[in-house]
Amino acid sequence: MRLVTLSVSVGCLQSKQILKEKERETQQRTKVEMADSHTHLDLFQDLAQVDSAISYGVSTIITCGVDTKTNFRSLELQDGRHIFAALGVDPEHLSGMGKDEIDFNMKLIRERRGQIVAIGEVGLDYKITSEKEEIAKQKSAFSGFLKLAKELDLPVCIHSREAMSDTMEMVEESGAKKVMFHFFSGDEHEAMRAASKGYMISIPPMESSKRRRVIKAVPIDNLLVETDSPVASATPRDVERAIRMVCEAKGLAFDKTAERLTLNTKRFFNIRSPLMRI
Ligand SMILES: [Zn+2]
Numbered sequence: 001m002r003l004v005t006l007s008v009s010v011g012c013l014q015s016k017q018i019l020k021e022k023e024r025e026t027q028q029r030t031k032v033e034m035a036d037s038h039t040h041l042d043l044f045q046d047l048a049q050v051d052s053a054i055s056y057g058v059s060t061i062i063t064c065g066v067d068t069k070t071n072f073r074s075l076e077l078q079d080g081r082h083i084f085a086a087l088g089v090d091p092e093h094l095s096g097m098g099k100d101e102i103d104f105n106m107k108l109i110r111e112r113r114g115q116i117v118a119i120g121e122v123g124l125d126y127k128i129t130s131e132k133e134e135i136a137k138q139k140s141a142f143s144g145f146l147k148l149a150k151e152l153d154l155p156v157c158i159h160s161r162e163a164m165s166d167t168m169e170m171v172e173e174s175g176a177k178k179v180m181f182h183f184f185s186g187d188e189h190e191a192m193r194a195a196s197k198g199y200m201i202s203i204p205p206m207e208s209s210k211r212r213r214v215i216k217a218v219p220i221d222n223l224l225v226e227t228d229s230p231v232a233s234a235t236p237r238d239v240e241r242a243i244r245m246v247c248e249a250k251g252l253a254f255d256k257t258a259e260r261l262t263l264n265t266k267r268f269f270n271i272r273s274p275l276m277r278i
Contacts, residue, residue, distance in 0.1 A: 032258045034243060035060035035265035036236040037202050038121070038157060038182045038226035041083065042073035053236040054082050060265055061236050062086055062226075064121045064157055064182075067093035068105060075115060084271060086118035088145060090159050091125035091138045102141055106148055117269040119149045120157025121182060124170075127162045139170065146174035155268055157182050164190050172197065180268060183228055188217040195222040200268055202226045205233055205241035215249040224268065225261050 034057050041050055041063040050061070063078065064086045065071030071087040078085035087109050089102060109119060122145040124138050149156045155178035160167035164186045171179055180200040184191060191201050191214045202224040203215060215223065225242035227233035233241075247257035265271070 032057050032255050033060075033262050034058045034239050034258050035225070035262040036227050036229070036239040037062050037180065037224040037265050037268075039063050039229050039236055040066070040070070040231055041077050042070045043230050049235045050083075056237050058236045058239055060084070060262060060271060062117065062157070062265070062269060064088065064118075066090040066121060067097070068101060068108075071105060071108060075112060078115065080115075084117040084269060085115065086120040086157050087112065087116055088120045088122040088157070089141060090121045091123060091142075092128055094138060094141055095129070095134060102144070106144060109148060109154075110152065113152050113154070116154070117271060118155040118157050118178075118180075119145050119152075120155075120180075121159045122146075122156065123159035124163035124167050125159060125161040126166075139166070142167075142170060143174070146170065146176050149176050149178075150174060154178070155180060155270075159183070161185065168193060171199070178268060180224060182226060183232065184211075184214065186214070188213045191218050195219060198222070200224050200264070203242050203246060204228055205238050205245065207245060211245070212249050215246055220246070220250060220252075220257075220260055221264065223261060224264055 036058050039061055044050055059082055061083050063074050063083055065074040065088060067089055074085040074087060077083055089097065089105050122142055124142055126135065129135065146156065156176055157180050158167060159182055177198065180202055181194060182202045183204050184201045187210055194201060195218045200222055201214065201218050203211065204226055223246060225239050225246065227236050227238045229235050229238060243258050243261060244254065246261065247254050250257065
């Protein structure tokens with residue numbers, strides 16, 4: 001009987017110690033500044049989840065519009081401190097949109113130039129269509145957004161699905177310099193082609209051997225991390241998992257990796273928030 005009691009109390013002591021250690025670890029981790037380079041905060045039912053991610057340490061979050069409604073919502077959500085807006089029309093929402101509405105969104109980007117940090121998301125998606133007309137429409141809009149980005153000197157967040165070769169060609173031809181491939185799904189050769197032009201490769205928190213090869217091949221200066229939440233992950237806090245993937249593949253410490261990737265995000269989007277260290 002006594003023996004049992006003793007083992008129970010030792011067990012409690014151990015679990016209390018583990019709890020304390022975990023608490024300390026969490027406290028230390030919250031001091032690490034993280035950045036999420038691609039989200040859709042307009043889709044969050046409960047913005048307390050975003051606040052909690054910010055308190056946890058994800059102090060820089062880029063939220064992207066994909067159509068007229070979400071572009072306006074992104075403008076409402078941006079606070080110039082932790083949340084920054086990118087405006088665009090993605091290929092999926094483009095299909096139901098007339099020329100007038102596309103032009104309206106371009107005008108909106110021009111008018112709100114001072115309130116946004118990028119154009120996006122924009123790009124090509126051949127998974128959703130193989131129709132010639134639709135693809136031509138995607139290319140025409142994408143080309144317009146690339147030109148606008150160059151004219152306004154804004155970075156571009158690119159969505160490219162099953163269309164990497166055309167996307168890369170159009171980006172290279174456009175002469176746009178600040179380019180980020182969000183949720184990069186290409187292989188290491190495509191990633192290196194992009195990196196050699198100075199483009200950024202954004203890594204989501206979904207592990208695969210192909211993605212690991214991409215992370216290993218691309219210099220850390222060309223890497224960003226993102227969650228694409230709440231579409232592909234739950235909240236911006238999940239960016240921690242993407243950072244961990246980078247630090248493990250690169251053999252670097254977590255804190256150093258987080259710091260470097262946060263700096264990359266701020267440099268890329270030209271963010272000079274009060275928390276900015278550079
Ligand atoms: Zn997205």
